[in-house]
Amino acid sequence: MSRHPYDPPVPSALVLTMGLLLAVFHPLATAQDLEDADLTLPEWDASEWRQQAIEAAPPLAGGLLPSLGEAAAAPATVNDELQLRFQDAPPQFDIEALSAQLSDGRAIPWFAAVDDAPAAASATQSEPALAIELRDLTPEAVETILQWPKNDxxxxxxxxxxxxxxxxxxxxxxxxxxxxxxxxxxxVTGKNHQLKDPAALTAITSAETNQLGGKPAALLIYxxxxxWRARLFLPPTALHAVSQPFLREAVEDxxxxxxxxxxxxxxLHDYLVQLSVRLFWIEKHLPPVVQSASPEPIEIAPPLAEVGSGDERPATVTFVPWNFLVTQWRTALAWxxxxxxxxxxxMWAISVRRRSRARHLRTHVWMLPEVDSTPRLGGAFSGGAGFQTSW
Amino acid sequence: MKCPHCQSLLAANTARCPGCGFCEQALSSYLGDQWVRLERLTDRAHALPMADSQRLLHQMDAFERQFPQVFLAIYIGSLPPLLNPVELGMWLLNHGAFSTHQFAKRNEYGMVCTLDPAAQRFGFAVGYALEKVLPEPTLERISLEMKEHLAQGHLAAALEGLLARLERIYRRHGQPQSAQLEEAILPGRAGNPRDFGLTPLRQGHQSKAPTETSSPHHS
Structure with a gap:
């Protein structure tokens, strides 16, 4: 190949190097371009994005307030969440109004923290504990419960x-x-813990232990x-204010x-939320508060609705008609x-009334009023008034 | 008020039905104007068994004790062809001397129930004093109750039901008063020996009470 005399000189080594680079990198660059063209944009489903947002966002107020991801995934309003979760809740229960009364003016995010998506870091539900795995709370734990601050x-x-x-x-x-x-x-106790010692149970459920703000409190051992093994204890006033089926339904819910x-x-969170709502319902059946100079000591009733009592399987409540007669034989006998x-x-009242009526009939006569009548059709005593028919 | 013969409406003091000319004199010309004596229960058709008759008479006794003013007379028999039950009842009330415990009862407080089993018809006639207590709608309701029993051939039950219904009506319209002491002491007293088939002796056959002169022990 002949070179023009006015052509700038091209170093042969540079040309060779360029050609070599093109020969080496051109196929790679073409493959990368093809790969870039084939790759789609990163895709996340809502739960992944939400989880990432939760993990990425700094906790607000020590984690008590909804973070970015939770706020994005939470319903628009509190009532929307309540309406979704508690459609049978009383309409007059205005949680927004109640939340607005908080001292810091910020809504409690307990409803927003309810998340069905399992978190990787938290424990997940496992099989129900077997009966042989259950063990009583240690005396130290019981003592810790008894020594726990009363206002907590x-x-x-x-x-x-x-x-x-x-x-x-x-x-x-x-x-x-x-x-x-x-x-x-x-x-709150451990998964395999149970509380069967009557003395410990009596001490824990005593009235002196379970008072909050001077009011008798319901006690939940969870x-x-x-x-399903949670045990609920109610004060006698609440226990007698509502029916057993109502309480059974509340615990089941x-x-x-x-x-x-x-x-x-x-x-635990959902259980407490639902129980809180049910306690508000029970509260509506309580008698009005009577202010007294000397408040009487209030005793805690025996276990009211015990969903599970050490069973290794979730309790299932079934209604058997004769079961009432067997379990509540005292009530049935009273009935x-x-x-x-x-x-x-x-029968005695009917008998007395019949005797009285018979006596009244024997000792009384009935006098019809005197009537001044005008004779009709020439009859001295009857003018033909009457009625006739055939059969 | 209606004419018992043609059911025309009548004024209060009408002497003769303007529709058919019916009046008491017309009845008297047919049945006579003499007074007749009649038992409270006259069963010319022999439709009531003896036991039913006795039971019914006992009920009528109790009925008359509770209501001293009023009485009920029952006539069971075939009616003359030209008479209906109300016409015969009207004539009986105007010409009948009913054998009640107290003859002082006035016929205007009486009620006559006339049944004709052969013709399967019956009717009521009431005196003037009972016209407001037993108006026609009330008598119609009573007749409806009786028809249920009569249709089944239960004549005694129909008459007992009539008595029970009349008791309730009279008790509702009447005023209770305390009865005499002897009536309260003897509630089961039938009152008249004739009810048991006993005829009181004439005055001359009664044993005279011992007098002071005839008494042998009189000194």
Whole structure:
């Protein structure tokens, strides 16, 4: 190949190098371009984005307030969430108005923290504890419960909850205590813990132990991850204010609310939220408060609605008609005696009335009024008034 | 008020039905104007068994004790062809001397129930004093109750039901008063020996009470 004399000189080594670079990198660059063209934009589903947002965002107010991801995933308003979760809640329960009464003016995010998506770092629901795995609370734990501060609505003797979760629940239970006539005190135990010692149970459920703000409180003994074994204790006034089916349904709903999620912490949270709502319902049946100069000591009633009593499987409540007669034979006997007594009184009253009526008929005569009549059709005593028919 | 013969509406003091000319004199010309004696229960058709008759008479006794003013007379028999039950009842009330416990009872407080089993018809005639207590709608309701029993052949039950219904009506319209002491002491007293088939002796056959002169022990 001939070169023009006015052409600038081209170093052969540079040309060679350029050609070599083109020969080496051109196929690679073409493959990268093809690869870039084939790759799509990063895609995340809502839960992944939400989880990343939660993890990335700094906790607000120590984690008590909804973070960015939770706020984005949470319903628009509090009532929307309540309407979704508690469609049977009383309409007059205005949680926004109640939340607005908080001292810091910020809504409690307990409803927003309810998350069905399992968190990687938290424990998830496992199989129900077997009966042989259950063990009683140690005397030290019982003593810790008894020595726990009286004004603390959340008792965690075995440190089952993290500090943040415990604070959040305390805030919620404290808020419930300020708004409700029936405060709630919760004792959180381990998954395999149970409380069967009658002496310990009596001491824990005593009236002196379970008072919040001077009001008798409901007591919940909740084993983590085992909502069906939770035990609820109510003051006698609340116990007698509502029916047994109502209480059974309330506890069943609490268990059902807890079982909608797999995080054990969320289970406890949901259980307490549902129980709080139900306590508000029970409160509507309580007699009006009577101010007295010397308040009488209030005793805690025996276990009211015990969803599980050490069973290794979730309790299922089934209604058997004759079961009432077997389990509540005293009540059934009282009913039978009452009905017999009522029937006897009724028969006696009927007998007395019949005798009185017979005596009245014997000792009295009835006189019809005198009537001045004008004779008709020439009849002296009758003018043909009457009625005739055939059969 | 209606004419018992043609059911025309009558004024209060009408002497003769303007529609058909019916009046008491017309009845008297047919049945006579003499007074007749009649038992409270006259069963010319022999439709009531003896036991039913006795039970019914006992009920009528109790009925008359509770209501001293009023009486009920029952006539069971075939009616003359030209008479209906109300016409015969009207004539009986105007010409009948009913054998009641107290003859002082006035016929205007009487009620005559006339039944004709052969013709399967019956009717009521009431005196003037009972016209407001037993108006026609009330008598119609009573007749409806009786028809249910009569249709089944239960004549005694129909008459007992009539008595029970009349008791309730009279008790509702009447004023209760305390009865005499002897009536309260003897509630089961039938009152008249004739009810048991006993005829009182004439005055001359009665044993005279011992006098002071005839008494042998009189000193």
């Amino acid at each position: 609505p959340l008792v965690d003797p075995t440190a089952e909850l993290s500090e943040m979760e415990a604070d959040e629940l305390r805030r919620f239970l404290g808020y419930h205590a300020t708004q409700a006539r029936l405060p709630l005190r919760a004792i 084993p983590m991850g085992e909502p 609490c268990v059902a609310a807890a079982r909608r999620t797999t995080r054990v912490e969320s289970q 039978v005696i009452g009905l017999l007594a009522a029937a006897g009184i009724l």
